[in-house]
Amino acid sequence: MSNPRPPPDPARRPFPVTPRVSVAASLLVAGLAAWLALDAPLARLVPESGGLAVAREFFAAALRPALDYEAPVPAGTPHILAQALAAARRTVVFATAAMSVALVLGIALGFLSTSAWWSGELSGGAGPLRRLCARTLGPTVWAAARLVIVVMRSVHELLWAVLFLAAFGLNTAGAVAAIAIPYGGTLAKIFSEMVEEAPRDAAWALRGAGATPLQVFVFGLVPRAAPDMAAYSFYRFECAVRSAAVLGFFGFPTLGYAIAQAFENLHYREVWTYLYALVALVLAIEAWSGALRRRFVA
């Protein structure tokens, strides 16, 4: 009598198909499908000889960024380094102004889209007002705030810029709004997630001491999330500087404008001068936020 083979024990399969394995496998399939859907023949990956020369010239220029203009400029044009500095200054100005608005938007919407302060979870008593808040008012406000955040976030800052350009014409406040809107939405989303995931110890203690839900939220939850929120805001400031620079491609007077112009004139060494200015800006902010983070996390 043949011994029936025991059913395979799923835990002892040589290569267990966990969610992450199936996700990774489907990703590879998705990548392949995407490649087939695109006009991307492998042969086009090989640059033509002209293309190679462009690349070589571009990267060779990285080693010697322009310290003076590569072509004659009209008299009275400031020196290229002064030009780069001025463009960098305007980039920071746009990014800072946008972040200041985005922070206000993010804190306000983040507060409204957090359920912790109205859901019964952290509230002590059960008065009629409290119940109205938890059952009707809270969820309505929460859903409305979520919807606003989603709309703000789903349009890229450059597309907001394009919309504002079409609606207002070239105006620097439009550039600020273009960054502030999606960034405000993102900050709101992340802030509310951070507050919802913050340790609840202080909140429970305050609740036990009889604090109202709002007090619990403001003094028990937000301070626990504040360091993370500050660190994330700094990171977004860095992104805002990059975005402000890129807005220059649409004519706003930031570093991107200078980069696009130098690119169009095939002045690759000038491109690198402005690129290095951008990298220096980003590195400076990173160093600043890194120093702050070490002070608070360590």
Add this chain to the structure above:
Amino acid sequence: MSTAQRTALDLDRLRRERPRSRLARASLLGLVALVAYSWLGGDIALDDLFSTRRAENLARFLAVDAAPHALRGTDWGCSDWLAFAHGLWQDRGYAGLLQTLAISVLAIVLAGIAALGGAFLAARNVASPTPFGDAGRPGWPAWRVVAPLVRAWLVLLRAVPEYVWAFLLLAMLGPNAWPAVLALAIHNAGILGKLGAETVENLDPRPLSAWRSLGASRAQGAWLAALPLAANRYLLYFFYRFETCVREATVLGMLGVVSLGYWIQDSRAKQFYDEMLAFVVLGAGLVLAADLASALVRRALRRGA
């Protein structure tokens, strides 16, 4: 001493001994000054935004430009607009949408594969000379420079904005989908590589050292201990970057690759603002769908962890 007095004293002591940082205060002051300067320094023309010219611009945009061209001046309703949108969808919208999605998917998959290698080579607990007992083997001191070199490489990849990569690749490869795909892939490989390396470095060191003490090689240690432990977090980052990729893929089209962004830029150049608006809304819908899908997968991954 009464309890109240003692509490007051304790509070006083707590207040005196609270952590204070000169750097944090200076930073706060500096930031406030920077914000004030940015608004008051004269670079941002707020008064111009509220001028009559801008108001007229806005009124014309909303009343005339945003309305479908064929319907302007007529008494059109919602169904007319839907018909207009349907025409655009069949004409260019669907193809552009598909193209944008394909660009972002291929880009993030390529970036994910490339960054996986980079993450291990940049992690100082895997790519270091000592722990794997290759001291004495020829060439072992070379591992001393691998992690710093790979890190510097990753910094270069992500420090150059994807737009600059796209500009350059367009000049090199000509107009097809590769410049957009590769620009996104290169930039995101830099970011995913950094995030992945941090993940690997923050892993529990015990599984890795257990394999090491059994005589596993560096590659075996990475494959058997580090990869399974880091995979979930890496996939979370992967999907987070995928969301960004979809956003950027739309925009990169504005540089000349035929994605939604190309049609946005095209209709902008022709001042067909009605079409432009429709394409922007379509792009927002794609971003929304991608965010939703990614959030669902990430939740499944968290649960499976």
